[in-house]
Amino acid sequence: xxxxxxxxxxxxxGSFVVDALVADGHEVRIVDALLPAAHNELPSYLNGAAExxxxxxxxxxxxxxxVAGVDxxxxxxxxxxxxxxxxxxxxxxxxxxxxxAALLRTLHERNxxxxxxxxxxxxxxxxxxxxxxxxxxxxxxxxxxxxxxRGEWDVAxxxxxxxxFAEAVTEDARTxxxxxxxxxxxxxxxxxxxxxxxxxxxxxxxxxxxxxxPRMPRDTxxxxxxxxxxxxxxxxxxPRVFEDGRQIRDFVHxxxxxxxxxxxxxxxxxxxxxxxxxxxxxxxxxxxxxxxxAGFGADAPxxxxxxxxxxxxxxxxxxxxxxxxxxxxYRAATHYKAGIAEFAHSPLRRSSGHASATARR
Numbered sequence: 001x002x003x004x005x006x007x008x009x010x011x012x013x014g015s016f017v018v019d020a021l022v023a024d025g026h027e028v029r030i031v032d033a034l035l036p037a038a039h040n041e042l043p044s045y046l047n048g049a050a051e052x053x054x055x056x057x058x059x060x061x062x063x064x065x066x067v068a069g070v071d072x073x074x075x076x077x078x079x080x081x082x083x084x085x086x087x088x089x090x091x092x093x094x095x096x097x098x099x100x101a102a103l104l105r106t107l108h109e110r111n112x113x114x115x116x117x118x119x120x121x122x123x124x125x126x127x128x129x130x131x132x133x134x135x136x137x138x139x140x141x142x143x144x145x146x147x148x149x150r151g152e153w154d155v156a157x158x159x160x161x162x163x164x165f166a167e168a169v170t171e172d173a174r175t176x177x178x179x180x181x182x183x184x185x186x187x188x189x190x191x192x193x194x195x196x197x198x199x200x201x202x203x204x205x206x207x208x209x210x211x212x213x214p215r216m217p218r219d220t221x222x223x224x225x226x227x228x229x230x231x232x233x234x235x236x237x238x239p240r241v242f243e244d245g246r247q248i249r250d251f252v253h254x255x256x257x258x259x260x261x262x263x264x265x266x267x268x269x270x271x272x273x274x275x276x277x278x279x280x281x282x283x284x285x286x287x288x289x290x291x292x293x294a295g296f297g298a299d300a301p302x303x304x305x306x307x308x309x310x311x312x313x314x315x316x317x318x319x320x321x322x323x324x325x326x327x328x329x330y331r332a333a334t335h336y337k338a339g340i341a342e343f344a345h346s347p348l349r350r351s352s353g354h355a356s357a358t359a360r361r
Contacts, residue, residue, distance in 0.1 A: 007031050010030060029052075079091060120186075131167055171276060193205075213343060255334065
């Protein structure tokens, strides 16, 4: 049995990690700032077997209490999603980069050498991996707003401008964060990795793909697309899918993400680096919206493709979980169709976030 600190342990993913660790026999301590964008009240699902500290990681008193006596750290705390616009940049940097730095400084002061598992994200890749019929594996040419305004959704080969075919992205792919949230997640990875090198501490970055499931916040642009679509259905509207609906993603159930965290925390000291956490069953956003609508009920309004776009969104990104499978023993247990059908009726939680973000035309 270990004593494990879970930052952000009252949140959507963090709370499932807590439940999984408690069930595995560990002592769990939680620190959470209860950000209004994610919470408007104390969640009802909190695990009674865990210890709770309410406060900001940037507060030295809070962080010192949180890390005292722990054997490992599961760093889930983060401000997520694309947000409203670039004006959110300071909040993202404060809640993600600065809070991570504050946590690591406190661990440094205690010469902590235990395992650190970071909740990272597939957004660090930017667009995923592609193959050109003429040039093989290539980088995608970035989509400009001029192209998006014209409804030119697909990415082109940076060598010849030809059509590209999407492939599952692997952990050795070049990173290319294309929005503020993505930039802060990659910086978190760099900070945690730098700490590990200096202290000889094993560190793992779990790059979550599109996580969904119970306890997601509703009615906020800081939630994932599955929650946004579910909120639209609850409000009597069919899910509105941007672009042409053919964007490919991998939707992974939160229980599988929690299982990946337990495996990473228990891994041997020589295991480190980045791991994709994905289901292995990619689909288009329109297919996911249709599956969610079908699960919601026969009278649910239909999903529709509305065009438009969100700056910072990428065309295709879905991950290979081969490294997590071979090194950590991770295997997703929930196929997205069954998981999305369940998610159609799963309890969500209220937040103080704004209503859904609007597409640009």
